[in-house]
Amino acid sequence: MHVLPQIIFTWRVVKNPMTTPLSLVSLTLIEVADPSINLYSSISGLLSILASDLSRARKVYEIENIRNQVVNGTEPFPENQQSLANGISVEFKNVSFQYPGRDRCALRNVSFKIEAGQLCVVVGVNGSGKSTILNLISRIYDPTVGTILIDGRDIKTLKLADLRAAMSILFQDYSQFPLSVRENIGLGNPALAHEDDKVREAARLGGAEDFIDELPNGFDTYLDRLVDDYYGDLPEGTTTLFGHPVESSPRNTVDGVHITGSPDLQISWGQVQRLAISRTMMRSLISETEYFAGMLLFDEPSASLDPTAEHDLFERLRKLRGNKTMIFSTHRFGNLTQYADLILYIDETVQEEGTHDELMKKGGEYARIWNLQAKPFNGQIPRP
Numbered sequence: 001m002h003v004l005p006q007i008i009f010t011w012r013v014v015k016n017p018m019t020t021p022l023s024l025v026s027l028t029l030i031e032v033a034d035p036s037i038n039l040y041s042s043i044s045g046l047l048s049i050l051a052s053d054l055s056r057a058r059k060v061y062e063i064e065n066i067r068n069q070v071v072n073g074t075e076p077f078p079e080n081q082q083s084l085a086n087g088i089s090v091e092f093k094n095v096s097f098q099y100p101g102r103d104r105c106a107l108r109n110v111s112f113k114i115e116a117g118q119l120c121v122v123v124g125v126n127g128s129g130k131s132t133i134l135n136l137i138s139r140i141y142d143p144t145v146g147t148i149l150i151d152g153r154d155i156k157t158l159k160l161a162d163l164r165a166a167m168s169i170l171f172q173d174y175s176q177f178p179l180s181v182r183e184n185i186g187l188g189n190p191a192l193a194h195e196d197d198k199v200r201e202a203a204r205l206g207g208a209e210d211f212i213d214e215l216p217n218g219f220d221t222y223l224d225r226l227v228d229d230y231y232g233d234l235p236e237g238t239t240t241l242f243g244h245p246v247e248s249s250p251r252n253t254v255d256g257v258h259i260t261g262s263p264d265l266q267i268s269w270g271q272v273q274r275l276a277i278s279r280t281m282m283r284s285l286i287s288e289t290e291y292f293a294g295m296l297l298f299d300e301p302s303a304s305l306d307p308t309a310e311h312d313l314f315e316r317l318r319k320l321r322g323n324k325t326m327i328f329s330t331h332r333f334g335n336l337t338q339y340a341d342l343i344l345y346i347d348e349t350v351q352e353e354g355t356h357d358e359l360m361k362k363g364g365e366y367a368r369i370w371n372l373q374a375k376p377f378n379g380q381i382p383r384p
């Protein structure tokens, strides 16, 4: 029997957005000892994956050509760093917003005020506009109509970089970067990323410390190694983003044939979420640096957490809050809303607002959904 040359291509798209287009794709030859592998189907399978990932890579670079429609403001914010310690107030005045290409408003004539230092929970069903409110506060978009005031100043007049530095934001599409666990958290606040005790504290607050300690190399575990690290020896002295030494991954052998690289370390989606929360915590840790955040925004922070983890997270966040303004979006009413200074029940517009007790007394939609969610617990949800 004629044995085809047993060579297949492996390749990998580097997910690091800082890389240049040339280093996006790496092709590597691996010798495979098992002659039963069908070379042609292997290659055609790999080529189809290659085509689809190249198309995704192209989209990454197309982002560069999208014009930023949010015009930068000129005024510094805040006037002095110390004022952030008292939290930031936010006011929506008759705000409507329509996403580009959509023919109906995501938000319609929304008005509310969150005072500095308040805990606000934005609740509502799927698609009711909760995330859109957070997008507008962080100026990912500007309102189509209406005004947003931050500490009484029109949000559009403030320098974007200052505004974002004063906030700490956890969006729903939490990312995991091809770096060590320590760096994945440290990215939240590069100024403090070298301070191991700060990174550990952020991990504790994000509920990630225990699972990180169980990883093979603890905080130095790589979640997803860079391509060079997979397929080749790294030059001696190579360091990571924050200067930690990188060791080459051990060489593997399959059926006596030598291949390089090691498989990705997989962590669960709930653990990815805990890491993302830790990164957000890193950003809001009290320090003398400019990264101190006066407002924390969380978009569904507990979506992938089990009930105990969710309860513990909210307990830690409430204790951490101090005078910072905290705004949560959630469609789970349980743990948090009972502690909120202000609940906004949204369905395109603010349908109901008040504290938990006020809204329960009102007996409207908030009360109906809260009772619906509480039912399986037979009234055993602890009250504050």
Ligand SMILES: Nc1ncnc2c1ncn2[C@@H]1O[C@H](COP(=O)(O)OP(=O)(O)OP(=O)(O)O)[C@@H](O)[C@H]1O
Binding pocket: 099, 100, 102, 106, 124, 125, 126, 127, 128, 129, 130, 131, 132, 133, 329, 331
């Ligand atoms: N980037 C976008 N482009 C176009 N439409 C969008 C975009 N993001 C959200 N929408 C639409 O705007 C409306 C409000 O969406 P939003 O994400 O704010 O709701 P949500 O209450 O946060 O939902 P969920 O609870 O499912 O996260 C929805 O109809 C949604 O389809």
